[in-house]
Amino acid sequence: MVNNYYTFYSLIQEVRNDIIGKTFVQIYSQEPNVLTLSFGDCKWSFLVSCEPSRNYLVVKKGVVRAKRNTADLFPAAVGKKLAHIDIAIGSREIILFLTDGYSLSIQLFGPKANVVLIDTKSVIIDAFLHKKDYRNTLRKNPEVLGNIVPHVSITMEHFMSNATVSHCIKQAIPMFSSELIREALYRSGINETSIARDLTQQDSQRLIIVLNELQDELLRKGTPRIYFQNCVPVMFSLITMHHLESDDFRCQVFDSVGEGIRTFLQHSQKQAQRENEYQTLYRLLTKRIKQNERALETLHSQRSSVISPEHYEQCGTLLLTALSTFSKGDSEVTVVNPLTQEYVRIPLEPQLSPPKNAERYFQKARKARKTIKEIEERIKKIQQELEQLNKLKDLLSTTNDSKKFLQEHEREFRTLKLTYLATNQANEEKRVPFRVFTVTGGFRVFAGKSSENNDLLTMHYTAKDDLWFHAHGVGGSHVVLKVHSAKGAVSHKAIEEAARIAAYYSKLRKASMVPVTMCEGKYVRKPKGAPPGTVVIEREKTLFVEPGLPSIVEGKGEE
16 A cells, blocks of 8 residues: 555655755656655655556655766756645645745656646646646646545445445545455455445444544554565555454564655565566576477478488389389389389489489488488477476476576576576666667667657766767757677677668658768767757768668667
């Protein structure tokens, strides 16, 4: 329940006195969909995740900002003080009121999560995500709690329905998560699938009492806790969840809501990483097993289609015994097999003499025998690989530590030439918020996707000796070839491929030939006050290339 309404309410109550009156010193993002707001000399920071499947708000004492790959955001809010913080009634929207009448709205609405800056006229003037969709739109001011305690009154009328009791609770208290509803029913001794109208008056009254008690527990400072099952974090809760109080679960209690949230997210992230590593390994092994099974089918089919060498040898032997019965120019001959007394029709090559035709069949026999031997050797090798792969897959299913599994079976992975990309490296690839390509030599190329994204790429992801590209004289993506992303020197072909990417992501995409400007990263600068995507370059060269993309596309990044 990290992103539950009551969790946000409790977190705000816990930190309000520490952050009100503090100045926003920097607002930035150093990973996709996560915004950091730092107050008062960075002593306090909010980390807001707008990841669609993982909304959260974390409050930390101090956050270290990376020296590179970060982008400053919301310049109109930096330098202003926080006058007040509140939460919208019945909604996962936290509002930071600034001293000049502006406000920052943290909207943790699942896939629609965002952070927006609102001016004194209730107009959105900036947004963390989807800026074009939000800017200059009128924002209806939500009703905030103020001094109101979000306690919902429950009556018997809420359960006069043919719907399930769970549905009725959700309708009565929208802020209740499925876990809280399950806890309420557990404490009341009511089945989750029970129909509300079928409840006895005694059951309904008992449920109402439990719901009121639960709300009281959630609204007062309790003992935040994390429930673990087999070392896996399954739930963060502000209160005791009696339906999880068993030998199957372990509980860790915390002194503060903030500490509990941070710990839960850390454990969850590690668990997600372990699961991703397991799934990556499982898919890798499964893919190779299927490839080998298909290869075996193909080889068996090839084996069955090869004419037996014995047949060819028999034809050659019969021709040698009947050389006088045919001559050069004949296309076939019929010979009697002395062992079976059967007539055998043997095709001939008319341009060859009788002895040469006989030798031709002996050559075919030798070739067929060699082919069969090669196929059978390949079948044997693949069967051995399949046995190893299936054994590794079975062993993987019995482990919960992918890293240890890899260490123990490193030799088998090398023997089988199984290339495994570690999860943290794979996640690093995903975190790059650009279009990503691989050009000749294995060098990586980044391409921006908007004016703001171009700025981020050029000013924060470009090293001094990286190569920077842009279609000459027209709008388009900034493109950067990372010269240290592979070993060796960057070839002319790799440079040309990077230039073609810049041409492709420009307004001259449909032209047959496009001039593309290239220079080193150290010769690109952004003038103060220049519009997004606008830069000044020096010591540039111009290449003329045909627009196009390389064959290897690593990822498209965040759209």
